[in-house]
Amino acid sequence: IAGITQAPTSQILAAGRRMTLRCTQDMRHNAMYWYRQDLGLGLRLIHYSNTAGTTGKGEVPDGYSVSRANTDDFPLTLASAVPSQTSVYFCASSGLAGANNEQFFGPGTRLTVL
Amino acid sequence: GQNIDQPTEMTATEGAIVQINCTYQTSGFNGLFWYQQHAGEAPTFLSYNVLDGLEEKGRFSSFLSRSKGYSYLLLKELQMKDSASYLCAVMDSNYQLIWGAGTKLIIKP
Numbered sequence: 001i002a003g004i005t006q007a008p009t010s011q012i013l014a015a016g017r018r019m020t021l022r023c024t025q026d027m028r029h030n031a032m033y034w035y036r037q038d039l040g041l042g043l044r045l046i047h048y049s050n051t052a053g054t055t056g057k058g059e060v061p062d063g064y065s066v067s068r069a070n071t072d073d074f075p076l077t078l079a080s081a082v083p084s085q086t087s088v089y090f091c092a093s094s095g096l097a098g099a100n101n102e103q104f105f106g107p108g109t110r111l112t113v114l
Numbered sequence: 115g116q117n118i119d120q121p122t123e124m125t126a127t128e129g130a131i132v133q134i135n136c137t138y139q140t141s142g143f144n145g146l147f148w149y150q151q152h153a154g155e156a157p158t159f160l161s162y163n164v165l166d167g168l169e170e171k172g173r174f175s176s177f178l179s180r181s182k183g184y185s186y187l188l189l190k191e192l193q194m195k196d197s198a199s200y201l202c203a204v205m206d207s208n209y210q211l212i213w214g215a216g217t218k219l220i221i222k223p
Contacts, residue, residue: 042201042213043117043157058210090156100145100164103211105156 002026004106006091012112014082021076021109023091031073031094033103034058034066036087043090049074081113116140118214120202125220126192134187134200134217141209148176148187150200151216157201160187187220197221 004025013019030051034041036056045058050069056083063085065077078085087107094101117139126132138146145164149157162181163169163178163185175188187200206212 005146040213040215043203043211045210048210100162102147102159102162105158107156 004091004093004104006089006104006106006109007098008109009107010112012114013077013078015082015113016080019078019081019111021078021089021091023074023076023106024072025071025074025091025093025106026072027093027095027103028071028102029093030071031101032068033092033094034064034076035076035090035092036060036085037090037108038087046076046089067084081111083113085111086113087111116204116212117164118202118204118212120200120214122130123218123220125222126189128192128194128221128223130192131190132192132219133168134202134219136185136187136202136214137206138183138185138202138212138214140204140206140212142203143180144207144209146176146178146185147203147205147211148174148185149203151199151201153198160200168198191222194221194223195212 007022033048034046047066049055052071091106092103094103120136148160151157161176168177173190178185199218201216202214203211
């Protein structure tokens with residue numbers, strides 16, 4: 001693989017269910033990010049990780065958790081999904097966490113919570 | 115609070131020039147990014163400005179004025195494939211990107 005992959009591509013989920021969105025990158029990037037994108041709003045940062053073993057909260061972390069056990073993988077878990085979590089979720093990575101490091105995005109996961 | 119403003123939608127003609135503006139108010143400034151996003155796809159990087167002035171890259175140029183909290187993306191010789199949303203994002207004092215809602219650019223033949 002080259003770049004960032006996300007799985008699943010799309011998912012319909014019943015409210016209250018637990019769901020993990022997967023993200024894997026093969027660029028050996030240190031920093032990884034999870035965003036959600038909703039119509040009419042900018043991308044909003046959910047959680048981030050500046051390096052393997054560390055994570056931090058973004059703008060909208062409630063209801064979500066992440067882990068960063070290694071450099072390549074950065075899964076996002078919804079412990080008990082709610083309809084307001086219906087969104088398109090993008091995973092991104094950058095070589096370093098900092099100023100001029102462009103972020104590379106995965107193809108996204110379209111999640112619908114009913 | 116932090117705020118990034120850009121027009122919701124713009125229309126332009128194939129072969130013409132279009133300027134997409136972005137104004138920002140953020141806690142700190144560590145650079146401004148422009149990304150392109152085609153419908154149903156992921157954002158892709160276009161440009162990065164951290165100093166005042168114009169950065170040119172082929173048909174695309176990006177301008178920054180830090181004192182005015184203002185940037186624009188200039189697209190020349192528009193092609194149909196340039197129909198997309200253009201996202202402005204500012205890196206704040208915590209090195210987190212704050213994103214605008216994006217400008218949907220419609221190109222007409």
